[in-house]
Amino acid sequence: MAILDQLATMAQQMVNSEGQNVSVTFVTTGTYNPATSSVANTTTIVACKAIFLDFAIEGHGDTTYNGTLIEKGDREVYLPHYSGFPRKVNPGIDYIVDAAGIKWRIIQVKSNNPTGANEILYKLLVRK
Numbered sequence: 086m087a088i089l090d091q092l093a094t095m096a097q098q099m100v101n102s103e104g105q106n107v108s109v110t111f112v113t114t115g116t117y118n119p120a121t122s123s124v125a126n127t128t129t130i131v132a133c134k135a136i137f138l139d140f141a142i143e144g145h146g147d148t149t150y151n152g153t154l155i156e157k158g159d160r161e162v163y164l165p166h167y168s169g170f171p172r173k174v175n176p177g178i179d180y181i182v183d184a185a186g187i188k189w190r191i192i193q194v195k196s197n198n199p200t201g202a203n204e205i206l207y208k209l210l211v212r213k
Contacts, residue, residue, distance in 0.1 A: 093205045097165045104134035105184040109164070111171050112178045129171050136163040137183060137211075150210045153193045159212050160189065166204035174207050181211060189213060 108130050115125040138161045140150075148155055162181065164174070174194050181189045189211035197206040 089199060089203070089205065093165070093203070096206045100134050100136055100163060100165050104136045104163075106132065107135045107164075107184065108132050108182045109135075109170070109174070110180050110182070111175070112180075113171075114178070131167060131169045131171075133164070133167050133169070135165075135181065135183075137161075138163070151193050151195055153210060155210070156212065159192070159210060162189070162207075162209040162211050164207040164209060166207065173204070174209065176209075181209070187213065 111129040111131070113127045113129070115127060117124050140155055140159060140161055150159075150161075164181075173196070174191060176191045176194050179191050181191065183189065190213070191209050192212050193210035195208040196204050197208065198204045
């Protein structure tokens with residue numbers, strides 16, 4: 086287990102030194118209120134660092150990312166698991182805002198979780 090802790094620490098240090106400031110917004114869907122005919126969502130915003138990379142489709146020959154078609158303008162994001170995260174990153178409802186203020190929807194998540202207990206790093210497919 087000690088080696089996995091070291092890997093998580095190393096990944097965190099690399100992203101902290103090379104990454105950009107981002108905010109990850111976790112959206113939790115509330116329950117339906119029949120009196121107001123609405124659903125109240127709760128958002129939790131966590132400030133952290135992440136690395137944004139362009140896809141090199143020509144280099145890898147990949148046109149899909151974990152079964153999802155990669156579109157022009159999509160980016161790959163390396164996001165370490167932070168202790169401040171309320172839960173695992175959820176594609177489709179959670180999103181990232183980068184340092185330039187651009188909102189990126191999380192389309193797909195690959196979790197680096199060798200033991201099944203603790204995530205070390207998330208690899209995300211994001212789209213504007």
